[in-house]
Amino acid sequence: MASPWLTDQQQRTWRLWLSVAELLPRTLDAQLQRDAGLTHAAYVVLAMLSEAPDRRLRMSELARMANQSQSRLSHTVARLEERGWVRRERAAEDGRGNVCVLLDDGWDVVRTVAPGHVAAVREALFDVLTDEQAAVLHDALAAVLDGLDPDQSQRRGR
Template sequence: MAQRWLDEDQQRTWRAWLSVSELLPRALDAQLQRDAGISHAAYVVMAMLSEAPDRSRRMSDLARRSNQSQSRLSHTVSRLEERGWVRRQRSAEDGRGNLAVLTDAGWDVVRTLAPGHVDAVRESVFDPLTPEQTRQLGQTLEAVLERLDPDHDLRLEDGPG
């Protein structure tokens, strides 16, 4: 069987994707480091908690929603705990699971950071695009996401930037 290589358009698109997937997190990290001294990964954890009922989620659910391993999430939550923005507690439902809870101070941080973060996302991703390109990009990413996550188990929910 002959090897199927990427054609010229696919290769150019793939390399652009690799560059964007490397440079975009750097740009978002830079904004969040400048504004609050936290990483984008930490902000995503806080945002996922801010959107949850009672601003809390099981650690296993939070790991999935923030696209972090259990170990990495544990380190992220520890750093946020040190700042008083998140706390851990046992689940009242079954007493076995651990919850991460966004504190009032953490909620204030998310509310303060969200506008700057949205601006950074808009400047980095959407300002260079026309409305039609934005629509096409959304459709394209949804098609790839459908292939990678057909059960819709790993997707971030809609919410703040």
């Protein structure tokens, strides 16, 4: 039995989602490039480290939290290391894994860039929604995420 086509409403919603999924990251990337010469992916890595205990995370956990593959994260971290914002070191607990550490210069970047990034997120996403629409969007996205990641193994903290 063939899968049914999307309804007209589903098709319109899907196409809106495709546009938002393309334009929102592009908008946030532009702000971060302009303000700090950073990609959004690099900023997320710095932000996740800034929120971690002792500003350090195992690379595997950081990849999950930043929604990046291990390979992509390795390239992102290498670029951040070149700028003197992070360093990699062996995990002290078992000596097998690697840990990424946010250095003081990287912490300064996060503190400097975060207010502009928050303003860009607010302007691009929340300022155009009512509080009720934002709540509905939250619930809808949470339902989609629960379907995509039912065991919660691939998502950032909520």
